[in-house]
Amino acid sequence: MKFFIDTANLEEIKQANELGILDGVTTNPSLMAKEGITGEKNILKHYTDICKIVDGPVSAEVISTNYNDIIKEGKNLSKLHKNIVVKVPMISEGLKAIKYFSLNGIKTNCTLVFSAGQALIAAKAGATYISPFLGRLDDISSSGIDLIGQIRHIYDNYNFKTEILAASIRHPMHIINCAELGADVATCPLKAIKDLLNHPLTDIGLDKFLKDYAKGNS
Ligand code: G3P
Numbered sequence: 001m002k003f004f005i006d007t008a009n010l011e012e013i014k015q016a017n018e019l020g021i022l023d024g025v026t027t028n029p030s031l032m033a034k035e036g037i038t039g040e041k042n043i044l045k046h047y048t049d050i051c052k053i054v055d056g057p058v059s060a061e062v063i064s065t066n067y068n069d070i071i072k073e074g075k076n077l078s079k080l081h082k083n084i085v086v087k088v089p090m091i092s093e094g095l096k097a098i099k100y101f102s103l104n105g106i107k108t109n110c111t112l113v114f115s116a117g118q119a120l121i122a123a124k125a126g127a128t129y130i131s132p133f134l135g136r137l138d139d140i141s142s143s144g145i146d147l148i149g150q151i152r153h154i155y156d157n158y159n160f161k162t163e164i165l166a167a168s169i170r171h172p173m174h175i176i177n178c179a180e181l182g183a184d185v186a187t188c189p190l191k192a193i194k195d196l197l198n199h200p201l202t203d204i205g206l207d208k209f210l211k212d213y214a215k216g217n218s
Helices: 010-018 029-034 040-053 067-080 092-103 116-125 134-139 144-158 172-181 190-195 200-216
Strands: 002-006 024-026 058-061 084-089 108-113 129-132 163-166 185-188
Touching: 002 010, 002 190, 010 040, 010 190, 024 185, 040 058, 040 067, 058 108, 067 084, 067 092, 084 092, 092 108, 092 116, 108 116, 116 129, 116 144, 129 144, 134 144, 134 172, 144 163, 144 172, 172 185, 172 190, 185 190
Parallel strands: 002 024, 002 185, 024 058, 058 084, 084 108, 108 129, 129 163, 163 185
Antiparallel strands: none
16 A cells, blocks of 8 residues: 655655655645645645655645636646646546546546545546545544445456545544555555554563663673
């Protein structure tokens, strides 16, 4: 399973990259705004800065909602860097744009996916990735993880190449459950990635090893 970080914070991206397990980055307009990155020029520069840190797919989201503008915006984004993946919302105009991009060699991430039907139709259109939002489904008492299993099953039935990019991940169990079910990618906040590392028995064990070493060498 590939690990992406879900943030526009350059420091967090650097930290995750330094761990040596980072495969890519996803962003969205809310994550950009959280970092105070506003205005088209600044946003485009920020994508380029992210691409300089991580050598892997970087999702850049369109804010247009009609076909022609999505195409224009997506083409501009894709010209920024070879690793840019154009993130397109799961709406009918977006679906048509995904089809266009897939026929023209531009990689896409179909975002705001909340159902198996949406995932199926995005794969039919040729999306490179689809982003089911686990946490937001859990927030409304619907199982995000069950959706990952359902999409995996459907894609495997027909050998769809579209990658399942599990998004809106909130904690390490989401990541582990995604790995069990065969999600291709999990895009996670830095904290969820770091939390995978922790185990109290590791800390206790290391403490004892170091103390025993010190006793033998004193
Ligand atoms: O990037 C999309 C997704 O990961 C958003 O997550 O936590 O805002 O539901 P969240």
